[in-house]
Amino acid sequence: MSTTVIDVRNAALRLSGKPVLRDVSFTVAEGEIFGILGPNGAGKSTTAECLSGALVPEHGSIRVAGMQPHHDLAGIRETVGYQFQSAQLPPALRAREAIELFASFYPSPRNSVELLEAVGLGDCAKTPYGRMSGGQQQRLSIALALVGNPRIIVLDELTTGLDPEGRRDVLELIRQMRREGVSVVLITHFMDEAQRLCDRVAVLFRGTTCWTGPPSELVAEARGRNPEVNDLADAYLGLLEELRRNQ
Amino acid sequence: MTTLPSTHKPQPSATAALLGTEVRLFLRSPVLLFMALGFPAALLALQGLLIPGTRDPLNGAGSMSALDFFVPMALSVVMASVGLSNLPSTLGGYRQLGLFRRLGATPAGAHRVLGAQLAVSTASLAAGAALAAVIAVWALGARPPEVPLAALAVFLLGSVQMLALGAVVGSRARSAQSANGIGTLILFASLFFAGVWTPGPLMPEPAAAVAGYTPLGAAAESLTAAWYGQPLDLVPVVVMVLWTVLFSALAVRLFRWR
Numbered sequence: 001m002s003t004t005v006i007d008v009r010n011a012a013l014r015l016s017g018k019p020v021l022r023d024v025s026f027t028v029a030e031g032e033i034f035g036i037l038g039p040n041g042a043g044k045s046t047t048a049e050c051l052s053g054a055l056v057p058e059h060g061s062i063r064v065a066g067m068q069p070h071h072d073l074a075g076i077r078e079t080v081g082y083q084f085q086s087a088q089l090p091p092a093l094r095a096r097e098a099i100e101l102f103a104s105f106y107p108s109p110r111n112s113v114e115l116l117e118a119v120g121l122g123d124c125a126k127t128p129y130g131r132m133s134g135g136q137q138q139r140l141s142i143a144l145a146l147v148g149n150p151r152i153i154v155l156d157e158l159t160t161g162l163d164p165e166g167r168r169d170v171l172e173l174i175r176q177m178r179r180e181g182v183s184v185v186l187i188t189h190f191m192d193e194a195q196r197l198c199d200r201v202a203v204l205f206r207g208t209t210c211w212t213g214p215p216s217e218l219v220a221e222a223r224g225r226n227p228e229v230n231d232l233a234d235a236y237l238g239l240l241e242e243l244r245r246n247q
Numbered sequence: 248m249t250t251l252p253s254t255h256k257p258q259p260s261a262t263a264a265l266l267g268t269e270v271r272l273f274l275r276s277p278v279l280l281f282m283a284l285g286f287p288a289a290l291l292a293l294q295g296l297l298i299p300g301t302r303d304p305l306n307g308a309g310s311m312s313a314l315d316f317f318v319p320m321a322l323s324v325v326m327a328s329v330g331l332s333n334l335p336s337t338l339g340g341y342r343q344l345g346l347f348r349r350l351g352a353t354p355a356g357a358h359r360v361l362g363a364q365l366a367v368s369t370a371s372l373a374a375g376a377a378l379a380a381v382i383a384v385w386a387l388g389a390r391p392p393e394v395p396l397a398a399l400a401v402f403l404l405g406s407v408q409m410l411a412l413g414a415v416v417g418s419r420a421r422s423a424q425s426a427n428g429i430g431t432l433i434l435f436a437s438l439f440f441a442g443v444w445t446p447g448p449l450m451p452e453p454a455a456a457v458a459g460y461t462p463l464g465a466a467a468e469s470l471t472a473a474w475y476g477q478p479l480d481l482v483p484v485v486v487m488v489l490w491t492v493l494f495s496a497l498a499v500r501l502f503r504w505r
Contacts, residue, residue, distance in 0.1 A: 052352045074354060082352040087345035092275040097268065104264035105355040148353070 002029040005152055005183045010060035011050060012207075020046045021057060022207035028152075033174065033184040035194040035215070037236060038204035044187045045085055047204070048156050051185065052082055065151060078106060081150035083141045085157040085187075091130025095121050095140055098129065099147055106148035118176075119143045120169050135166035142170060146177070153177060156187045171197060191233035195219075203236065205243045261355040265363040273367050279337070282328040283371040287379040290443075291321045295387035302388060311475070315390050318383045319470040322402060323441045325375040327463050330409030331416065331434040332427065334368045338417030339426030347504040357504055365410065372406050393476030401473045401484070405466030408487050411494035412462055418501040437463035459483050462490045 006028035013021040021043045028034040036044050049055040050062055053069030053076050062069055069076045089098055099116060103109035116122050119139040124132060132140065138161060145153055155174070159167045174184055174197060188194055194201055195215045203211040203218075211218060215232045222235035229235050273279050294301050294317050301317070304310040341347055341360065351357040383389040392398040413430065420426030440461040442450055450458065458464035465483035472479050 054348065054351055077352060077354040077356075080352075082349075084345060084349055084352070087349040089344065089346065089349075090272050090340070092272050093268065097271065101264050101268050102353065105261045105353045107354075144349075 002031065004028070005030050005065050006034075006051065006185065007063045008047070008050075008060070009062075011047070011057040011062055012059040013046065013050065013055060013057045015046070015055075020207055021050070023209065024060070024204065024207065025209050026202040026212050028183055028185060029199075030151075030183055031178055031181050032199045033178055033186060033197050035198035035201035036185065036187045036204060037189075037191070037194060037201050039240060041206075042204040043207040044204055045156055046207075048082070048084070048154050048185070048187055051154055052076065052080065078148065079151050081145035081148055081153040083145040083153070083155045083158060085160075087141070088137070089129040089140070091128060093129050094126050095129070095132070095136075096125040098140060099143055102144045102147045108149050109147050110149050112147070115143050115147055119146075119173060120166075134161035135163055138162055139166070139170065142173060150182065152183045152185070154185045154187070158186065158188065159190060159193060167193075191231065191236055195232040201232075203239060205240065206247075210243055211239060262359055262363070265355065265359050266366060269360070269363040269367040270370075273371060279333050279371070282332045283325070283375040284378055286328050287321045287324045287375055288382050290324060291317070291379055291382050291387065294321075295383070295389075311390065314383070314387060315475075316471070318380070318389045319398075319474045320441060320443050320467060321379045321383065322376050322470060323405065323463055323467040324438065324443060325372055325379055326402075326406045326409040326466060327434050327437050327441070329368055329372040329375060330406070330411075330413035331430040331437065332413075333371065334364070334410060334413035335417035335420060335426035335430040336423045337364055337368075338414070339420030340423030342420065342503070342505065343422040345505070351504060365414075368410060368413075369406070372410070376402065376406075390475070392474045394473050397473035397479060398470060401466070401469040401479070404484070404487050404491070405463075405470065408462050408466065408491040408494065411491050411498055414498035415494050415501065418498050419503055437461065440464035441467035443467075460486055462487065462494075465490070 004027045009025050011021050011024040012019070024043060024047055036047060038044050046055060050057055051064055051069060053073045056070040064076055065079045067075050096112060096116060099112040103112050116125055119142055121136060121139055121143065124136055129137065129140070138158065142155070142158065145155065159170055162170060171193065174186070177184055186194070186198060198215055200212065200214050201218070202209050218239070219229060219232055219235045222229040222238045226238060229238060295314050301313040304312055346360065347357040350360050384391045412433070416430045416433065417426050420429065438444060440454065440458040441463040442458065445451070459468050459482065465486040469479060469483045469487070
């Protein structure tokens with residue numbers, strides 16, 4: 001039986017007085033690719049920030065690799081690699097300099113030059129961040145999340161802005177991480193990506209976990225109600241419609 | 248896409264790497280370089296080389312020139328331009344990029360980049376002041392400080408004070424542009440009270456009455472006294488100490504990582 005590396009139970013959090021997380025619960029097993037799906041404002045990125053210890057739930061509990069993120073920040077930061085939605089680097093910082101800078105933060109980092117090659121940025125080592133394409137910037141942010149050799153990696157809106165080729169390469173990189181035993185939490189709006197990559201997904205809606213399980217199961221359940229459902233995108237949209245009707 | 252690389256030990260420490268990165272970013276930014284090194288030097292060169300008669304003694308041979316009076320002003324400009332322009336715009340820019348948030352998720356933590364940025368700002372301020380002093384004394388023939396230690400002490404206090412004020416401006420700014428806008432506004436007001444635009448008796452009476460109580464006005468007044476060997480008035484020094492304590496406390500209280 002695989003070990004649970006992330007255990008979120010009934011997490012609730014208000015930001016500026018507004019409830020952002022109401023009741024979020026899910027577990028992630030070692031070596032699993034776990035998707036977090038949901039419409040804008042569902043609490044996906046807030047959940048990711050709770051996993052990093054940057055935000056602390058007011059209710060419920062979160063354990064990551066056996067640690068409480070906000071109590072053991074140092075341990076969490078060494079264990080978990082993050083790629084945050086919309087976090088950028090100074091435009092004048094070059095790709096290799098960024099990797100080497102982040103490598104200096106960790107006790108056992110990956111080789112910077114080899115990592116640049118691995119994410120397809122071998123030719124851009126001296127390119128300033130501000131002159132990179134959106135896809136190259138995304139790949140660099142993945143490399144920064146990986147450089148510390150993490151056990152768990154949290155990727156927020158990873159493939160947004162990537163061209164099809166860049167997206168394919170990045171998804172292959174995630175599969176490569178899983179083969180190495182890294183657990184991946186993938187926050188995404190792309191249902192095809194979630195269907196192809198994720199072992200299980202959680203659907204968040206208005207700060208609450210509404211559904212958890214393998215994508216194929218969500219599709220099968222939805223098809224039971226509506227035979228026209230073809231894929232995860234159909235099943236997900238159907239679930240959201242149902243949730244909105246029931247609100 | 249190849250296989251993920253193996254591990255190896257890092258060479259520099261996180262603090263050294265962040266410091267090196269901040270230095271590189273500073274050297275690659277024409278705006279930061281100009282505000283720290285070019286702006287004060289350009290003001291001095293303008294005074295000394297382009298305005299006729301500024302290097303001539305005002306009251307006969309051996310007396311002070313108009314340029315002599317301007318040297319402490321130029322050093323005050325260095326304090327203000329680094330403290331009110333470079334530091335806040337960098338902090339606002341980092342917040343806008345989400346860099347503090349990103350670094351906060353690494354073992355280094357976000358506080359180290361703040362330390363590295365303060366170190367680089369301090370070093371650039373010292374370099375700008377050294378350059379301005381060298382140009383003034385060796386290239387333009389202005390008088391060196393009469394009491395170097397007192398001038399240095401006042402300069403250090405004034406610099407800490409202006410960096411603390413810059414940290415207040417940068418503590419909440421959501422972008423480099425907003426930090427720069429607010430910082431520039433305070434910078435030009437400060438330069439006015441320091442006497443850069445209307446030196447000595449040319450400053451309007453009401454402004455002159457309050458100038459010594461403003462952060463840069465107090466710094467310029469004390470630095471001028473120390474530079475020319477006049478007795479150091481305690482009031483502007485106390486004013487600087489109080490502003491420094493207030494700005495430091497405010498910067499710590501108001502600072503937001505995101």
